[in-house]
Amino acid sequence: MTSLIFQTITRLVSPILMIFSLYLLFRGHQLPGGGFIAGLMTSAGLVLIYLAYGCERFDWRNRSRFFYYLFSGGLALSFLTGLAGLFVGGFFLKSGVAHVHMPLINEEWEFASAAIFDLGVYFVVCGVCVSLMTLLGEER
Amino acid sequence: MLTTLIIIFLPFAASLLILFLSPWLQKIELGKKLGWVTALVPLICLSSILSFIHQINIEGALTFHIPWVETYGIELSFLIDGLSILFGILISGIGLLVVIYSIWYLSDKEDKVKFYLYLLMFMGAMLGVVFSNNLFGMFTFWELTSISSFLLIGFWHNKETSRYGAMKALVITGVGGIAMLAGFILLYSITGTFDVSKILTMGDVIRSSSLYMPALFLIFLGCATKSAQFPFHIWLPNAMEAPTPVSAYLHSATMVKAGIFLTARLSPAFSGTAFWVCLVGGIGMTTMLIGGLMAIRQTDLKALLAYSTISQLGMIMAMLGFGTQYSSEAAVVHIMNHAAFKAALFMIVGIIDHGCGTRDLTYVGNLKKEMPHSFKVAFVACLSMAGLPIFGGFISKEMFYESTLHIPFVGIPYLIPLIAVFASLFTFAYSFKFLIWGFFTDAPEHPPHHPHEAPVLGLLSPVVLATVVILLGLVPGLFSHSILEPAATAITGQPATLHLALWHGVNAPLIMSFFTVVLGVLLFKRLKQVNAVQNRISAVLPWLSPNFVYNKGFLEGIPPLTQRFLRRIQSGNLKHYLFVIMSFWMLSTLWVSLSKGWVLNLDTLLKTEMTLAQGLTCVLLMGAAIATSLFENRISAILSLGMTGFLVAFFYVLMGAPDLALTQFLVEAVSVILILLVFHFVPTYFDEKPSQSTKMADITLSAVVGVVMTFYMLMVMDSHLTESIAHYYLEASEKLAGGRNVVNVVIVDFRGFDTMFEIAVFSIAILGIYAMLRLKKKAKPVQEGAPSK
Amino acid sequence: MKMLLPLVIGVLFASGTYLILQKNMLKLVLGIGLISHAANLILISSGWIGPGQVPILGRDETKPFVDPIPQALVLTAIVIGFAAMAFMLVLALRVYKDLKTANIEEIRGQRG
Incomplete structure (x- = not known):
């Protein structure tokens, strides 16, 4: 699949996909998006790179370990958010919202603890999907 | 409070300690040390229980609660009254003696760690049963006694007979336990509480309930299996494979009395009806008769004692079944008596077994000279068991006769007293068989080695028990006021006063006793002939024994049946499984939708408008789904599956679910790549060619599924439950x-x-x-x- | 739409059932995929009230919202379905590589 056209398009599309997925992640609480969707989109972008350039160019074999850490770390992050809720709020996964006034742009920003949980979800989905692809791709 | 917890949890704690120390204990030279340390546990329990006596005599009953599953009213709560004190004393007292006896009995080759571990576990469970104030707590401990009994019967697990006996005991008492649990739940639905002390005050409500008979029947089934009542008595003789201390403890003095205990415990709530008298009293009398009948033909001393235990348990059960004030008092007295003389006799059998290498009366006889001390103990215990004067057994036998004369709800006069005398003949005969054949007359064969007496350590416990037997006869007042009266009070609910004495003047029971002795002597003289007839009968008619039902029906009947059943439903053929699952799914779906009375209301469905986009998506989706199932080329199949997925995603857009649509799109993209990666390794075409008939069957089943689901959805979409x-x-x-x-x-x-x-x-x-x-x-x-x- | 949706679900179930009745393991996986689509559609249609509003607050408070709970359920179901499908596919692959067959009846009773 290493055709020049495909590689060129991938080079154009994948950064957009990455940035868009991060955008989807952070707006998830207010508009369609969130950890699952963003995670899937990021992994779609990475899979695209994988398909276009194959396994050698990005040294996936050595980087696959990173994705194992990513999904285990994501799981841990979500769990720790829950634990934090337990210690701060009184029960497991208790969430909280904080409104912070940002000094430079002079706006009220809203921070929800659930967003951190969602970040964990994002890491898990992303890590699992990419690990899956690299595992299968290396299968001979 | 603390004392109660010590009584119940100390044995458990000690057994856990033994469990965790076992790797270390098994390495060192144990000798007799472990036994002595273990003996401390029942000693502490016994003294704690004795410390309650005074308080109970003043205050009546004490309860303690520890919350457990509060939502369902299940809690760890304890009831201390006369009855539980009586049983607590038996359990810990005989436990103490048995542990001391076992120090002598167990040779250094045996796995002592295992033995004491199980024994303490049993002790804790048994104490838990008698002190529980919550039906669920009681049930839990009850099952624990079954399990520890299983482990102890199978102590010599390399013996086939041990395993058979252990399994039999577990199966029978386990089935009874389940019935009992069902009975408890019925009882709960009558009374609305699991609290025993509350249930006991609700006797009138329970007796007038329509669930009274099933509840009593089920609970009594549990009691009857545990207390080896006919026809469930068959496990007890096989349980004699256990080491003798265990038989003395579990299978004569304590565990088999758990059923008696529960019957006694619940009698304020259940007794006083014709059904109670017929069920409990009837089963009790039957068991007494059959146990005695079986006991006189045994030559194995332990088997003889096992059947005699069954008979005696039947007698106690019968007394509880009569349900009068006097009969309950008699039952309490006999519980105490029986525990003392029967445990002593079991220990004597253990000594004989050790001394002669066998305990079969064909080889063992004339032990009076070789075992003088054992003989004295056996003499006291056997005469007490036979119900002869100056021993405790005489008092309770007299009370039994007296109570048979005044039974409510029995129409035929003299029937029960006659059966009682008849059954007591056997009691007399087997008691004398044990004593005379074992210690006076010569046996037909020689024992494997020359008999020798046990050392002081082995004799200590039987001698203590024999002393108790004598004291129960000569100075019954020693026990009656402090222990027996509160127990009888707890059974009947009325304050009981016992006037125990050997001599009551010439009255009906005395005459009955006289006849028992005279006829009993006659029966004993003809015992060999009677045994020959019995052996002939059992050889010709083997199906008379409930053992036949267990062996042929249960052991040989059920496993092949379940095997055949399993073979049928677990065929290993995926298609077969799927067919069953799908059919069940369809039938249950149809059944639910029809039984709910849902109707197909096409009018409203037809009226809703539909846009072109929606219609087009639907049509395309159906096409893609069908295409997926029909393509033989794998790439086409994958692509049409992907197509289906994307169309579903589009559907979500139309249905106002943007998050879903996004997720579905992305998942579909990733999974198409995934499937392609996997299919890269497998052949291009699906290679199997199903036959025309299978294909038709598949299509039919899938069409049925499709149609049913369509109708189901049509009905569901219009209803809002x-x-x-x-x-x-x-x-x-x-x-x-x-x-x-x-x-x-x-x-x-x-x-x-x-x-x-x-x-x-x-x-x-x-x-x-x-x-x-x-x-x-x-x-x-x-x-x-x-x-x- | 309300008429056609049950039909769509019925067809998805029928095709899926047909596929899982086949002997080929990979067809089985495809069939399960179809059936999970159908199940998701059932769930989502239970919260569907005709032309409603996307459950995102703060826009137009007058029109009724579509039920968000089935949507949340289905979202997780989709992702879990993906994981399950990946697992089944790899299982099928592994079996195929070891036993050189994808026919479930031939696999039975064999040890790799």
């Missing part, structure tokens, strides 16, 4: 979680726990995939002759 809870989420989303995208807020906040487990499952899936792809063994080549393409 319950109000949606969506408005709560819609209102709370912004207020509580600070998010406006309700779907996302539900996922990460309101139902965050679900999501956390979901990502955990997600991670587990990849771990499984990793294992399958990376951690492969070197695959063996496919065997010759294995089907290949």
